[in-house]
Amino acid sequence: MTEIRIIGAPSDLGQGRRGVDMGPSAIRYAGILEKLTRLGCEVKDLGNIDVPMLEMHTVKNEKLKYLDEVIRVSEALYSSVKKVVEDGHVPIILGGDHSISIGSVAGVASKHRNVGVIWFDAHGDMNTEESTPSGNIHGMPLAVALGYGHKDLLDIGGFTPKVKPENVVLVGARSVDSDEVRLIRESGIKVYTMAEIDRAGMGRVMEEAIEFAGNGTDGIHLSLDLDALDPMFAPGVGTPVNGGVTYREGHLAMELLAASNRLVSVDVVEVNPILDNRNRTAEMAVELVESLFGKTVV
Incomplete structure (x- = not known):
C-alpha cells in the first residue's frame, strides 16, 4: 500500500498574480484525499506550512521579489518534506x-x-x-535545484546542487526566455518542447523522460505545474500559454510514470482559483494525481 502524506504550501510570494495561495484549498475541495484513498492508498493530510502574508511585507529587491519570505517558506517546506521522506512516505505537496x-x-x-x-x-x-x-522567484526554482541562483536560495537544506542535470527533464516547454535557453544549454538538462511532443507523441516522450530521470537514480520527483496543460483544460493558472498538453496527453504521461514504479514525490503547483472556472483546474490536478497513483479505466 502506498503511504501518502499531503502537505499544503499556500504561497503566492513567488509570482505577481494573487490567488494561487488558495490552490491547496481548491485541490483539497476537489477531493484529492478521498479519491486517493479509494485507489487503495493510505493518505494523511498534514495541513499547511506557515506562509507569511504578502501584504505584511515589502519588496526589497526588484530582481528577487520577497526573497526573505520565499526563503522562510522554502526552509519550512524543506523540513516538512524531509520528515515525510525519512519516515518512508510519499509526499504530495500542494x-x-x-x-x-x-x-x-x-x-x-x-x-x-x-x-x-x-x-x-x-x-x-x-x-x-x-x-x-x-523578479518573480517562481521563474527560478529549476535553476536553483541545479545550483544556479542566489546563494541563500541555493543553501536551503545546507547543500547544493539538489539534482544532477543528466537526470532532469523538462516536459511541455513552449514559453522560455532567451537567457533561460542559454542556461538550459549550459546546464545540459533534457528538454521536450511541445513541438517535440507533437512530432514524437507523448508516449515516446515520457518513456524517454522516465529513462533519463530514472537512470541510476533513487527515484523520480515530479514537479507538476498545471500551466503545462493547454488553458482549455486548465484555465485557472497565473501564466497560461496556448498550445499546451491535452487532457489525454496529460493522463498518459501520469499513467506511464505510475507504471514505472519510480515516483518518490510530487508537487502540484500554480492552481489559481480566482482565475479558474468552477474549480476546473483543481479538479484537473486531482484527476492527474489519480492517474499518477494508479487509476486506470479497467
Whole structure:
C-alpha cells in the first residue's frame, strides 16, 4: 500500500498574480484525499506550512521579489518534506506558486541524494537574479535545484546542487526566455518542447523522460505545474500559454510514470482559483494525481 502524506504550501510570494495561495484549498475541495484513498492508498493530510502574508511585507529587491519570505517558506517546506521522506512516505505537496519547489525538491533530495526530476511545465523556470525579466522567484526554482541562483536560495537544506542535470527533464516547454535557453544549454538538462511532443507523441516522450530521470537514480520527483496543460483544460493558472498538453496527453504521461514504479514525490503547483472556472483546474490536478497513483479505466 502506498503511504501518502499531503502537505499544503499556500504561497503566492513567488509570482505577481494573487490567488494561487488558495490552490491547496481548491485541490483539497476537489477531493484529492478521498479519491486517493479509494485507489487503495493510505493518505494523511498534514495541513499547511506557515506562509507569511504578502501584504505584511515589502519588496526589497526588484530582481528577487520577497526573497526573505520565499526563503522562510522554502526552509519550512524543506523540513516538512524531509520528515515525510525519512519516515518512508510519499509526499504530495500542494502549491502555491512554483517557487515552493525550491523547498520540496530540497526536502526530497535530503534523503534521495541522487533523485531524478521530471519538470512538467510550459516555462523553463531557469531564470536567475541576473536574467529574470520580472523578479518573480517562481521563474527560478529549476535553476536553483541545479545550483544556479542566489546563494541563500541555493543553501536551503545546507547543500547544493539538489539534482544532477543528466537526470532532469523538462516536459511541455513552449514559453522560455532567451537567457533561460542559454542556461538550459549550459546546464545540459533534457528538454521536450511541445513541438517535440507533437512530432514524437507523448508516449515516446515520457518513456524517454522516465529513462533519463530514472537512470541510476533513487527515484523520480515530479514537479507538476498545471500551466503545462493547454488553458482549455486548465484555465485557472497565473501564466497560461496556448498550445499546451491535452487532457489525454496529460493522463498518459501520469499513467506511464505510475507504471514505472519510480515516483518518490510530487508537487502540484500554480492552481489559481480566482482565475479558474468552477474549480476546473483543481479538479484537473486531482484527476492527474489519480492517474499518477494508479487509476486506470479497467
